[in-house]
Amino acid sequence: MGDLTKHKSDSHAIAQRPDGFFEVSFHAMGTHCILLYDCDNERLANEVALEAVNWVRFFERRYSRFLKDSFVSTVNSLAGVEPVALEEEDRRLLGLCQSLNFITKGLFDPTTLPLSILWDFKRKSPEVPSESKIKEAMKRVGWNRVVLNPDEVFLPHSGMGLDFGGFGKEYAVDRVIEIINSFGVGNAMVNLGGDIHTLGRPKDAANWIIGIENPKEPGRPSFALELSGMAVATSGTYARFFEKEQKRYSHLIDHRTGYPVSSNVFSASVVSSTCLEAGALATCSLLCDRKEGLGLIENYFGAEGCLRTDQSLYWSKGFDQFICKNQ
Template identity: 35%
Template structure:
């Protein structure tokens, strides 16, 4: 049974503020607690920056080229593989390779760093076989920083659905997914921030039974010896005319992968069910790519 007033639960996880709105009269508090618990479990399991995470201990410190995967991790890698292929390799979980290199050798300049590890990165560096991850080179390292937060959002929706919740909104640091619409039948109204004035909204998007993520390069950075780079790492860099990309897709995981890839190549071919909004370097809003031609 739905409620016109949401139960709102907030918590800090995955370096961001997480908010869950559940429109249900019964059990909303317990459902929200389950979502928080599952989010923290995923953070602990797949945290690239934690030496005790499953990702680092089992995958990145693997003792052989073949790593048996549990059902959940196999699903994650399987979905990620499809997203890598769908973005022509622009979305790349092996970006952990360059991050690990720079931890060991912070004196390296950007070009030399990428050249030294390029054979250990990309879709050709790994594949799945019989419930296992196969990685031929020990230097190949996986970072799911652009994956697990979105995966947690999707799992939050799955948890809510399993309890019959008709309407919910999950927002983990701007990675957002709506279950259904508002109880009155209208869509949720989601604001997208001005990249140059981050406390100000620039436009809004109606959201119902879909996910919305925004990727931008103005909030965080990555340091090479010779330059500061966007945290969206790519050997060819992000597109200079794109300040942010918002993607509307069926799942947060798909939206997140595509929004990341589109900051690098805004002319990437998109699935028919996906919508996109670009903000260019003049704060103009676009739903096509003529501005980069």
């Protein structure tokens, strides 16, 4: 890599690149994470790295449903029993959930855990649940059932559950870019497993160049975007699925039907001012047909997106402004 400076701790590695930018790498939330930022000196660069990585560790501990002592697990275990007190980060995150659920007319919904558990795509040999079990699970799904006030949150029915797995990483991307910027850093890129937020520009270009993977050729971009001060997230149904009786079931479940999505759109990439918005719109667009999904993105102020089918790419009216012309 030709690094000028290297430092490694138990939680992350940091190196200064030839262009002067510092690169921090670590593993969190089940994925590889990269932070790139321009810094005046090594001491400040290390402070930025420590603050950012520590916050991601905090976020994972507090909001993973797989950790029994997390906030999410506590809320879920007390469903139908009693409310759980909120801290400031909880209020911010749940408030954004409320807003996105309203804006997407219910397509964005963090309460789909009963359906995720029922379908269980992590199982070695997934099965298609019976219709009666799906209907029973759907009775415990719906953000409108959540009781939320400034001090506490309550899931009123036993068996309800919150799951931030579908958007938590995108939220974390936005918070990390905020943390980096709070140190006076004006040029940065945060990449948590492909969910990206940019700030300013790299040393050798006017914008950050972000490749969008071709699902048919994993690891190879089909095109690239030029971004500055914007975020991008991609959601797809092509990577995780199972087949039963010659029918394909993707991991993305439509909570309105209780079944995996059946649209011919299998990938969506969205550019927006926040990574959370981009990720939510990308995922929600896959719950719709192509025309409705594209309309959802176009109707969201400041967002542009691209949908992919087997036959073609379809993008919103302003998406081409971000496409890199010099590939």
